[in-house]
Amino acid sequence: MFRSLRNYNYRLFASGGIVSNVGTWMQRTAQDWLVLQLTGGSGSALGVTVALQFLPVLLFGLWGGMLADRYPKRRVLIVAQTLMGALALTMGVLTVTGSAQVWHVYAMAFILGVISCVEVPTRQSFVVEMVGREDLPNAIALNSSTFNLARVFGPAVAGVLIYWMGTGPIFLLNAASFAAVIAGLALMRTSELCTPEPVPRAKGQLREGLRYVGRRPDLLLPILIVGSMAIFTQSFSTSIALMATGVFGAGASSFGVASSAFAVGALGGALLAAKRVRPSRRFLIIGAICFGVFQAVAGLAPGYPAFLAFLIPAGMAVVTVNTTANATVQMGASPEMRGRVMGIYVLVFTGGAPIGSPLVGWLAEAAGPRVSVVVAGVLSLVGVGAAVLVTRIVAARMRPEETPDGVPGEIAGGTSGGEPEATPNLRETLRTRRERVGALARWKLRRAA
Incomplete structure (x- = not known):
């Protein structure tokens, strides 16, 4: 289950990632709570914040993947992590001094999204350079494990700290957490990295990446499934916040516990995925179906304890889909195309939030949080079926x-x-x-x- 940790560089990468991810999830919880405080509990404002954070991916995501192929990934990651830390520090100072306004949060979310356009595909495609192809599926699953381990503790700790100190110190703590991942990247043994030759700049590289994926049904299926789910997966944190506050009348600490319950299931799913030697497409489709079902059932939960119980298998299903799709795409892509393919993957994975988050927020205000969660679950199932159908059509038309x-x-x-x-x-x-x-x-x- 932990075989990738025998690699020195990956140990640095994973340990730094745990610290940074805890801070990131603390900040996400504080950001949502700050928006609710500044707007008097507006679900639409919360949805807009999430949408602004992921909107740049729709606009610039493909260019981010292209840059990941052109430049040394370790250097790109150091620069990106430094900028993210500076952004968190700025927002923390504004909040602590009482100067924070809603537009500040909107601006921070958008700028963070712009940086993520380059950072996420670079970080995803950098994994294989540390561990090689043999341990790639295991390393991807362990990355998801550390991410969701932070997702367990981050929101819960943030909920307690918000109650004691407010949201401002959370941003400052997240800014400090970036030092761990930057140090890990700086201390890596570059001689042990399997770094491919950078792709020289040329015209038509974006179109080349799109054509490459379009002619590969084995890559197209996981990308379409992830894309269909992402519209409502990325907005699920919004749904959890609205259900916790609007339906069950929970406070900040209970909201953090609900987010952690979802992450507990995600962590379990990631650890199970780490034991699998190769990704399975059947596992991918079944996981996507299970997420839609449990998401809809969570919206019908009669009480807060039942809501928490349904969040656990929903989290497990999400990670099953994400880790399986990620490993399938990275193992199937050639080294010179991996950055652009991961740019497309990240585009569909995070680009659905600008569509799903405002829709969920609007529907929650118009018909109630329960209806928004149930409808999101049903539409997730419809999207999975459509992804499978489109892939069949593309495969049948190939000469x-x-x-x-x-x-x-x-x-x-x-x-x-x-x-x-x-x-x-x-x-x-x-x-x-x-x-x-x-x-x-x-x-x-x-x-x-």
Whole structure:
């Protein structure tokens, strides 16, 4: 389960990430609570804040992935983490001095989103440089484990600290937490990093990345499923806040406990994923369906304890989908395209928030928080079905000559990034066009299913 930690660089990366992620989740809780205080409990304002934080991904996300391919990832991460720390420090000073206004929170959320456009795809694609392909699925799952471990403690601690000291000190603590991850990146042994050659600047690199994914049904399916879920997954923190305050009348500490309950399930799902050697597409689809179901059921919870109970399996389902999709995409992408592919992945993963968060906030004010959560769960299920259907259509329309280099060896005579090698004599047996077309069709059906 913890085999990736045998790598020195990854140990630094993971340990620094735990500290920084705790601070990040504390800040997210404080940010939501600050908005509710400044606006008198407005769900729409809370939704706008989340939307502004993820809106830059829709605008600049693909460029962020392209920059991840062009420049050394470790240096990019150090710069990005430093800027994020400075941003948290600024917001903390404004809040402590009593100068914070809603537009300050909006501005901070938007600028943080701009930085994340580059930082997130760079950080995601940097993992393989530390651990190699063999331990990549395990490292991705452990990253999710540390992220959700912080998600367990961060909101709960933030809820208590908000009650004692207010929201301002939370931002200052998060600013200090960035020192851990920056130090870890600076202390890495660069000689042990498997760093690919930077991709030289050229025209059409964004279109090249989009075409690459569009011709790879094995990459397209997890990206579409994550994208369909992300519209309502990223806004789920908004739903938790509205349910805790608007339905159950909970305070700051109870709101933090609800966020932690969701994270407990996410942590369990991440640890289970760490034990899996290879990602499974069936596991991906089942996890996406389970999230939609438990999200809808949570909206119908009769009381606060039942609400907490339903949040746990919902969190487990979310992480199952995210870790499986992330590992599938990274293992399937070629090294020179990994940054751009992860840019597309991050775009659909976080870009749904500007759509889902305002919708959930508006629906909560118009029909109540329960209705917004139930509708979000149902629409999540519809999105998963649509993703599977679109992938089937794309696979069926592919011609044999359009088969990319990354498909399995039994089709193209080679091996894909994440597939087992083909039988040695299989290429010689598929000599005629009819046999090749039949093999391609069978592969499409397996991948789409």
